[in-house]
Amino acid sequence: MMSKIKDARLNAGLTQDSMSQKLGIPKRTIQDWESDRRTPPDYVERLVIAELERIKNNISK
Numbered sequence: 001m002m003s004k005i006k007d008a009r010l011n012a013g014l015t016q017d018s019m020s021q022k023l024g025i026p027k028r029t030i031q032d033w034e035s036d037r038r039t040p041p042d043y044v045e046r047l048v049i050a051e052l053e054r055i056k057n058n059i060s061k
Contacts, residue, residue: 006034008049012056023051 009019009030016034020027025048032038040048 003034003036005030005040005045005048005052008052008056009034012052013059014052014055019052022055023048 009016012019014022016027016030019025019030029038033040
């Protein structure tokens with residue numbers, strides 16, 4: 001099952017590198033979240049997904 005964060009990142013058209021740069025999250029952390037090696041707290045997951053949605057909506061305008 002694909003992680004919600006990975007799904008949101010792909011929908012925003014971002015690579016792990018570009019997500020890391022835009023959000024200031026270490027690439028290793030993103031990799032760990034997406035491979036289920038680590039699980040972010042629920043509030044972090046919600047904030048990251050909301051920011052990725054905002055990026056997606058700004059790109060599509």
